[in-house]
Amino acid sequence: AQSVSQHNHHVILSEAASLELGCNYSYGGTVNLFWYVQYPGQHLQLLLKYFSGDPLVKGIKGFEAEFIKSKFSFNLRKPSVQWSDTAEYFCAVNALYSGAGSYQLTFGKGTKLSVIP
Amino acid sequence: EAGVTQFPSHSVIEKGQTVTLRCDPISGHDNLYWYRRVMGKEIKFLLHFVKESKQDESGMPNNRFLAERTGGTYSTLKVQPAELEDSGVYFCASSHGDNQPQHFGDGTRLSIL
Numbered sequence: 001a002q003s004v005s006q007h008n009h010h011v012i013l014s015e016a017a018s019l020e021l022g023c024n025y026s027y028g029g030t031v032n033l034f035w036y037v038q039y040p041g042q043h044l045q046l047l048l049k050y051f052s053g054d055p056l057v058k059g060i061k062g063f064e065a066e067f068i069k070s071k072f073s074f075n076l077r078k079p080s081v082q083w084s085d086t087a088e089y090f091c092a093v094n095a096l097y098s099g100a101g102s103y104q105l106t107f108g109k110g111t112k113l114s115v116i117p
Numbered sequence: 118e119a120g121v122t123q124f125p126s127h128s129v130i131e132k133g134q135t136v137t138l139r140c141d142p143i144s145g146h147d148n149l150y151w152y153r154r155v156m157g158k159e160i161k162f163l164l165h166f167v168k169e170s171k172q173d174e175s176g177m178p179n180n181r182f183l184a185e186r187t188g189g190t191y192s193t194l195k196v197q198p199a200e201l202e203d204s205g206v207y208f209c210a211s212s213h214g215d216n217q218p219q220h221f222g223d224g225t226r227l228s229i230l
Contacts, residue, residue, distance in 0.1 A: 004159075034218065043120070044208065044221035051216075090160065096216070101173050103215045104150070104162040 002027035002095050006108035013081050014116050021076040021111050023065075023091030030096040033074040034105070035065055039087045047089070050074065061085070083117045119143065121222035123209050129228045135197040138225045142191070142211030148172075149192050150212075150219060151184060155205040163207075166192060167215065196227075204229045 007022035025031065033050040048059025055067040065076045074091060089112075092105040122141040130136050142149045151163040163182070164174040168189035177184070181200070186192040196203055206226050210219035 032216070036221070043223045044210075046218050046220070049218055092160075101175055103148070103212075104165055104173055104176065105152070105160075105210075105219060106162070107152075107160040109159045 002093060002106050004091055004093050004106050004108040006089075006091055006111050008111045009109070010112045010114070012114045012116065015083055016080050019076070019078040019081050019085075019113070021089055021091075021113075023074045023076065023108060024072050025074070025091075025093045025106070026072065027093060027095040027098075028072075029098065032094045032096060033065070033067055034092040035059065035063070035074075035076050036090045036092060037087045038090070038110075044090065047076070081113070081115050083115045086113060086115045088112050121209055121211050121220055123207075123222035123225050125225060126223060127226045127228070129230065130199055131230050132201055133198045135195065136199055136227060138194045138196075138207055138209075138227070140192045140194070140209030140211075140222060142209070143213075143220055146211035146213050146220075147189070148212040148215050148217075148219075149186060150210040151192070151194055152208040152210065153205050154208065154224075155202075160208065163194075165215075172215075199227075199229045201229050203227060 003026045005024045035047040036044045037047045050057045050067045091108040124139045149166040154160045162176040165172045166186045183195045206224040208224045210221045212219045
């Protein structure tokens, strides 16, 4: 079974600092990759996704992520964070062509980001 | 468009009781998923419906959990009887196609006393 590792449980940054959240997955086949964000009191929202093509993916609110197949990684980045980015961030994977379970998402444990004004 | 709706937002019941959670997917979405997050752990897949059929129920923890999607619209997840370890947040998600991004509801926080 596939697994997803998010390296940081809680990250605290000052506004304008750069952000990089690590994500590694274990499945060796074809994958779709996602980052979801959950702002306080809100539902999970899709931040960005990678299905195929350019491995550098741009999402909403200035976020981007880079898929590095050789490293099984999909790290999330933002050059300058804002207080409003305070949220919990989840990396997720689905393992295509793995039978009936191809479309279930496997999530990492999440990273809480606190941005200090 | 209206998002995925889950009801109730919070349920507190005693061990041994029955609880039914409901999910209304985005209109027109054939694919509906249930996930659960137990405190301190990752969000875990429970099952996947395509219309009214169970496509994948590999994540259902045991036979105390029963999911239905009669008519291929809304879905219910019943826990009977509830145990302490069932506490957590239950998320529902839907997607138009099976290889499309999933849209999540707010979740139902289930507390078993």
